[in-house]
Amino acid sequence: MTLTIDEMAAFCKRKGFVYPSSELYGGLAGLYDYGPYGTELKNNIKSLWWNYHVQSREDIVGIDGSIISHQGIWKASGHLDAFSDPMAICTKCKHKDRIDTLIEEKTNLPTDGLSMKELNELVKEHKIVCPHCKGAFQELQDFNLMFPVQVGADTSSKGTAYLRGETAQLIFTNFKLVAENSRLKLPFGIAQMGKAFRNEISPRNFLFRLREFEQMDIEYFIHPKQKCPFLKEVENCTLQVYTAEDQEKKKKPTFLTVQKILSKKIMTDWHAYWLAYEHEWFTKLNVNPKNLRVRQHLKKEKSHYALDTWDLEYNFPFGWKEVEGIANRTDYDLKAHSKHSKKDLSIFDEQTKEKIIPHVVAEPSLGVDRSFLIFLLDAFHDDKKRGNILLKLHPRLAPVKAAIFPLVSNKEELTKKARTVYTILKDSVPCTYDKGGSIGRRYARQDELGTPYCITIDFDSLKDDTVTIRERDSTDQKRIKISELKPFILDKLS
Numbered sequence: 001m002t003l004t005i006d007e008m009a010a011f012c013k014r015k016g017f018v019y020p021s022s023e024l025y026g027g028l029a030g031l032y033d034y035g036p037y038g039t040e041l042k043n044n045i046k047s048l049w050w051n052y053h054v055q056s057r058e059d060i061v062g063i064d065g066s067i068i069s070h071q072g073i074w075k076a077s078g079h080l081d082a083f084s085d086p087m088a089i090c091t092k093c094k095h096k097d098r099i100d101t102l103i104e105e106k107t108n109l110p111t112d113g114l115s116m117k118e119l120n121e122l123v124k125e126h127k128i129v130c131p132h133c134k135g136a137f138q139e140l141q142d143f144n145l146m147f148p149v150q151v152g153a154d155t156s157s158k159g160t161a162y163l164r165g166e167t168a169q170l171i172f173t174n175f176k177l178v179a180e181n182s183r184l185k186l187p188f189g190i191a192q193m194g195k196a197f198r199n200e201i202s203p204r205n206f207l208f209r210l211r212e213f214e215q216m217d218i219e220y221f222i223h224p225k226q227k228c229p230f231l232k233e234v235e236n237c238t239l240q241v242y243t244a245e246d247q248e249k250k251k252k253p254t255f256l257t258v259q260k261i262l263s264k265k266i267m268t269d270w271h272a273y274w275l276a277y278e279h280e281w282f283t284k285l286n287v288n289p290k291n292l293r294v295r296q297h298l299k300k301e302k303s304h305y306a307l308d309t310w311d312l313e314y315n316f317p318f319g320w321k322e323v324e325g326i327a328n329r330t331d332y333d334l335k336a337h338s339k340h341s342k343k344d345l346s347i348f349d350e351q352t353k354e355k356i357i358p359h360v361v362a363e364p365s366l367g368v369d370r371s372f373l374i375f376l377l378d379a380f381h382d383d384k385k386r387g388n389i390l391l392k393l394h395p396r397l398a399p400v401k402a403a404i405f406p407l408v409s410n411k412e413e414l415t416k417k418a419r420t421v422y423t424i425l426k427d428s429v430p431c432t433y434d435k436g437g438s439i440g441r442r443y444a445r446q447d448e449l450g451t452p453y454c455i456t457i458d459f460d461s462l463k464d465d466t467v468t469i470r471e472r473d474s475t476d477q478k479r480i481k482i483s484e485l486k487p488f489i490l491d492k493l494s
């Protein structure tokens with residue numbers, strides 16, 4: 001991929017997808033605002049995710065928890081004690097940076113799960129210095145990533161609450177109520193979409209690492225002995241698999257079907273199912289499967305709660321990076337909340353007739369902003385022949401579905417007819433009316449926004465009520481009756 005992340009950020013600003021936040025006042029790192037087209041794309045991503053993961057499934061329901069949340073939640077979850085990044089401070093210019101990222105950039109070694117001591121050793125061994133002044137770093141420190149907020153008039157530490165560091169914890173604290181209200185039987189999932197906050201030391205790579213971001217999260221609960229009943233749905237799905245063993249032996253990843261993965265016992269049935277299910281969500285929305293892989297965590301990368309973790313990764317301009325992690329969190333979180341709140345969070349399992357605390361077998365959790373970046377990167381084509389950027393976004397993701405043009409702007413009969421077509425479509429098809437500039441210029445403008453259909457009203461339209469419809473990727477054009485336009489486009493979007 002030749003496009004850099006900075007070029008993508010510049011493109012997003014120029015076309016009205018994403019702006020650096022607070023830029024009028026000099027900006028704030030790690031915060032972005034979505035512009036008119038970015039907002040539409042983002043909303044489409046969210047509604048497609050919700051439909052695929054919640055509405056079309058019998059076993060998953062949704063919640064929408066509050067953003068400001070009780071300190072007790074974050075004490076129990078371990079966030080207040082251990083949700084931190086290793087910070088390096090320059091001895092000369094006092095610049096503060098995230099050391100694991102600096103090490104990864106310099107050495108290409110994964111640093112997840114390394115202790116402070118190991119990181120300190122790596123800094124010395126690889127002579128990692130301040131990126132600004134080349135000064136040496138002080139001994140590393142932990143930096144907590146939670147954002148405290150003061151709630152109400154109580155200014156003591158009792159009044160301190162936190163912006164949620166992840167959406168997951170609100171699922172655990174509501175777990176028992178949701179399980180009862182929705183009369184779900186194991187296995188089942190609870191989903192949530194919404195903002196989360198991390199006070200990153202040095203946010204970077206545009207939408208990849210943010211201080212304020214949005215998550216699309218599922219916690220999937222099972223009886224620990226339960227097998228995955230959905231394997232049939234994904235058994236023919238092919239994944240690019242990178243096992244810990246392959247990584248250690250410096251081998252390349254291999255393409256395997258889920259059936260093969262299971263027969264070779266590379267991962268558990270639940271891991272295979274969720275990785276394939278998530279992989280499909282991206283590929284069904286036009287992401288190239290070559291840019292996706294599933295990578296097993298090396299032993300030292302594993303989180304304190306996880307038995308085995310696999311990441312779905314994407315080939316970003318700055319390397320293969322995590323899109324989402326599929327970890328078995330066991331009963332760690334529900335047990336922790338049960339202990340700290342002194343409330344019983346166990347439920348009755350119909351099948352085994354036991355009262356149990358279910359296990360979270362997988363946590364298919366995606367960043368909305370990260371997904372947004374992936375869809376744009378994958379759709380982005382610098383089309384030299386056309387002389388403009390072409391965004392090959394899936395029609396369902398495209399911010400604008402159709403653009404309506406009068407052939408020329410100075411003939412009233414044409415503009416009037418074009419406005420009529422626009423009025424017919426606008427209630428059911430997000431569309432735009434554009435009469436500015438040459439037709440070629442107007443096509444280029446829509447190509448750059450990823451608009452799948454351009455509709456031109458010409459002099460023949462006045463006689464026979466037909467228009468020209470141009471398809472974005474092939475540039476094929478055909479005549480179609482105005483009365484057939486709406487069903488034609490809606491059919492392509494379904």
Ligand SMILES: [Zn+2]
Pocket residue numbers: 090091092093094095130131132133134135
């Ligand atoms: Zn420095």
